Amino acid sequence: MRTVLITGANRGIGFEHARQYAKDGWRVIACCRQPNAAPELESLRHAFRNQVQVLALDVSNRAAIDAMATSLAGERIDLLINNAGSYGPQGIPDGIAYQRLGSIDYSIWEDILRVNVLGAMKMTEAFLPQVERSSRKLVVMMSSDLGSVTNNIKPGQSYCYRSSKAALNMVTKGLSLDLKARGVTVVAMAPGWVRTDMGGKGIADLEPHDSVAAQRKVFEALTVADSGRFLNYRGEDVAW
Numbered sequence: 001m002r003t004v005l006i007t008g009a010n011r012g013i014g015f016e017h018a019r020q021y022a023k024d025g026w027r028v029i030a031c032c033r034q035p036n037a038a039p040e041l042e043s044l045r046h047a048f049r050n051q052v053q054v055l056a057l058d059v060s061n062r063a064a065i066d067a068m069a070t071s072l073a074g075e076r077i078d079l080l081i082n083n084a085g086s087y088g089p090q091g092i093p094d095g096i097a098y099q100r101l102g103s104i105d106y107s108i109w110e111d112i113l114r115v116n117v118l119g120a121m122k123m124t125e126a127f128l129p130q131v132e133r134s135s136r137k138l139v140v141m142m143s144s145d146l147g148s149v150t151n152n153i154k155p156g157q158s159y160c161y162r163s164s165k166a167a168l169n170m171v172t173k174g175l176s177l178d179l180k181a182r183g184v185t186v187v188a189m190a191p192g193w194v195r196t197d198m199g200g201k202g203i204a205d206l207e208p209h210d211s212v213a214a215q216r217k218v219f220e221a222l223t224v225a226d227s228g229r230f231l232n233y234r235g236e237d238v239a240w
């Protein structure tokens with residue numbers, strides 16, 4: 001049985017990954033900040049008792065990441081999805097207000113970087129032994145089209161979120177260079193504009209089901225030769 005570890009698995013894209021991988025027969029280690037306030041994940045765990053394990057994890061707590069990696073020291077993790085991400089406390093569109101020139105909230109920006117960049121890096125560092133022990137050895141960083149410098153063509157907004165995903169892309173590239181010789185594939189994924197709390201349920205293009213089903217096809221086809229790519233859910237390269 002293959003194993004996937006997903007951060008931020010209680011809602012949105014992360015939950016949908018947990019649901020689809022469980023349904024597909026994978027073992028799912030589903031991490032979220034508050035398992036007691038994650039009813040959908042609890043139902044999934046109930047439906048797939050032998051496959052789904054729910055663990056409490058805030059990815060901005062690096063000591064907690066180390067503790068979890070120690071407690072899962074003997075595991076093999078085929079696929080690590082660093083999905084947990086933040087646009088700040090208000091999400092889109094209200095969160096745009098504190099991400100504009102003239103009204104930047106620097107403390108929110110620091111929090112976003114701590115989750116989106118440092119959290120994903122720390123998870124990868126901490127769980128590398130488990131990933132290397134697997135046969136698949138795949139790490140996915142949930143990035144965003146908004147992390148593309150090339151495609152940032154309108155007057156600046158979302159400085160905090162955009163810069164966090166651009167930094168995550170750089171981390172992805174660096175990890176791919178360090179880990180290619182060890183057979184580990186690391187990619188950045190732009191999931192599309194998805195109907196979640198962050199993407200906006202009424203306005204975004206894609207249902208979580210469709211984005212995640214497409215992402216999983218992309219993941220399945222990846223080899224170590226793809227390591228370091230920035231891809232969208234259709235498997236196309238996104239301009240850095």
Ligand SMILES: NC(=O)c1ccc[n+]([C@@H]2O[C@H](COP(=O)([O-])OP(=O)(O)OC[C@H]3O[C@@H](n4cnc5c(N)ncnc54)[C@H](OP(=O)(O)O)[C@@H]3O)[C@@H](O)[C@H]2O)c1
Pocket residue numbers: 007008009010011012013014032033034057058059060082083084085086115142143144145190191192193194195196197198199200204
């Ligand atoms: N939706 C889109 O259109 C879109 C587009 C491009 C990229 N993305 C990326 O896709 C990923 C998932 O986003 P989504 O749309 O599913 O957003 P979402 O519905 O807002 O979910 C975000 C998830 O991240 C978790 N999270 C936030 N801070 C965390 C922390 N410190 N520790 C652990 N978990 C934390 C949240 O947990 P809590 O419930 O505890 O807050 C939640 O599970 C993110 O990385 C996002 O940047 C989304």
